[in-house]
Amino acid sequence: MEMIHAEKLIYEYDKRDEEGNVIGTNRAIDGVDIDIPQGSFVAVLGHNGSGKSTLAKHMNAILVPTGGTMWVDGRDTKDPAELWNVRQTAGMVFQNPDNQIIGTVVEEDVGFGPENLGVPTDEIWKRVEDSLRSVGMIEYRKASPNKLSGGQKQRVAIAGVIAMEPKCIVLDEPTAMLDPNGRKEVIRAVEKLRKEKKVTVILITHYMEEVIDADQVFVMDGGHIVMHGTPREIFSRVEELKSYRMDVPQVTMLAEELRRRGLDIPRGILRREELVEALCRLR
């Protein structure tokens, strides 16, 4: 069963001049077909302005396509009657940790989503506790979000989404504004959720290290999907990735450099152990 399914998805917006008159249209998404099976971990890569965030916003009906169709768990996102169902099915975590926390106390923020859904009070408390536990933030439940680090804020934001019991979580560059430790915290929290709650995870990012464990990787450029495959397939096409303003992990780069210098090393090395093994075999 497909969690997310898009056919010939197009999103256009008006270009305006200084007086606000329409002078043309921009296509942020141009004919995207995408299939994301339930329970899978999918990464979408792309440089700033490639259309990846616009695509993400279609997955929870913040944007609706101007052409083509997007189905979330079988629901057409264009159907106004399904709007709240779509948003509950696909929860969304955004880039800026400060701008998505509504509550002034951690636990109240996590409870915000369930409150909106009309969940009974006892159940809200259960969900809040459960989701804060699953992101490892339970000891901060009474804290003010302003006193937390970036990584902690993002984990609270993830808990806030989990508390709505979505089938799918879309993370739109959740680590872009964090330091390396914060990034690790968030990625670990997502990993744990995937294993424990079996939710579908869609991670939008431009950090290559974060997509190594993904089942599939999509690379976007100019509103199109230009590459699609497993991380290993994607990372073995270093030059192509670079042409889309992307990068590969340093280990992959080193392997590629050694290959270029004539060593017999397989393409698409992702982890440092793999490289070390490959080199040991050469001796």
Added chain:
Amino acid sequence: MIRDITIGQYYPAESRIHRLDPRVKIVCTLLFLVSLFVQSSLLGYVIATVFLGGVIKLSKVPLKYIVKGLKPIVILLLFTVVMNLFLTQGGEKLVHFWIFTITENGLRTSVFMAVRLMYLVAGSSIMTFTTSPNGLTDGMEKLLHPLNKVNVPVHEVAMMMSIALRFIPILLEETDKIMKAQMARGADFESGNIIQRAKAMIPILVPLFVSAFRRANDLAMAMEARCYHGGEGRTKMKPLKYKTRDRMAYIITVVYVAAVFAAGRFVDFKLWIF
């Protein structure tokens, strides 16, 4: 600097006062404020002091915080004291020099006014220290709920208030950062006349507004993504329900107010020792 202001800040702790229903705290604070202004007997103030002191003790908020909250009103306080001291006449003349006369009544009024002002700030800051901003807005929302019938969007206003409270510290920090960034480019905010100084604020205000709009936009999106659609059909994580301790608090406060009134009415003025 700006971050030192403690009025309106929440002091997280587990205390009996913290656990009270926000509505109780709002109503009782109002009653306390009224009690300060409708009477002027020494005994009344003694009772008020005991009441306030007891509440502070129970709230576990360090006295230091409350005293710090008084700092911003020092000037107002001095002004009030001075005005009352010299302008209120009547009663026995205590000191007289040049055109100034300090009378018994003047001294009394000025001391009372100072105490009133300080208790007013201390009393309301106890409320904000012990009630999370969300609790406060929830309390307001529920208390003002009847206004819904006359088409006042009580829920929306309450939500706006709580979001504003959350973003004030963020925007203050941002202001600080932008100011430093512009100073690094040689901006000068300290010298020049009023017009020059006002002009010097543009490089701070423009980025600040841009950022505030960006944040507002992001936040609106994040709220929608979490299925926010106004107050209708919403449940509460922390619904407000009066419990025994809340009723007790009301009773204690009412008894206090009655005591203060009684003190002003029936106890002889001669208790005033001056």
Added chain:
Amino acid sequence: MSIALEHINYVYSPGTAYEKQALKDVCLEIPQGQFVGIIGHTGSGKSTLIQHLNGLTRATSGRILYEGKDIYEEGFDMRWLRSQVGLVFQYPEHQLFEVDVLSDVCFGPKNQGLSQEECEERAKEALELGGFPEKYYRQSPFELSGGQKRRVAIAGVLAMRPKVLVLDEPTAGLDPKGRDEILDQVERLHKETGMTVILVSHSMEDVARYVERIIVMNRGEKMLDGTPREVFRHYKELEKVGLAAPQVTYVMHDLKERGFDLSPDATTIEEAADEIMRSLS
């Protein structure tokens, strides 16, 4: 021609509940023309440290000498110092405010009291140095892409013709290509103008690739100070404080453990590749 910090201490909000010693007895000397990287995680004091370099934050105790002059001495011209030590904050595009790119870059020179022509001349020079395309000079800075905005903001500091350029996380939030473009530009700038460049970063890979000296900050103290090779030799200590060496350093150490005859000090891909090829031949 250098910046010297002598026993710098800095305490946040002293006497309150939030009191915190952000810098502890930091001693440093940065000679003119060096390309220095400062690393450390959030809260390590690195941002506080760089705000001392141009006098924005005043040390609680200690001395700072710029070109031999004590900056805390009575009568020292702080605004002059700020034009000499250009500080580019994190997300510097958030400070843009003018109607067009050129006027925004002119803000710094204008504060220096230069004439309109001089300001524009310097602004153009700075934009060129920052690699900003001329056709956008008259565009509103708010309509540019993220990477372009950042270039404008950096140019805004360069326009004061500083001798020292301090950049706090200049690549935060940029995509990989944007990150490389900015860092390459900074490197070119360093080579062409001989400016001292101080780069604050989280990314070990970036720092290792560009700088000649690394200063590691931890809990307000200077923990390590040396060439990238020297610093990353302490990769185990770095890990203990939540930092890490570049990935290639780990590969090299793993290889050495597996019996490869190589020096594990490589910090960049080229160095590592050279060393591996050498040990295999």
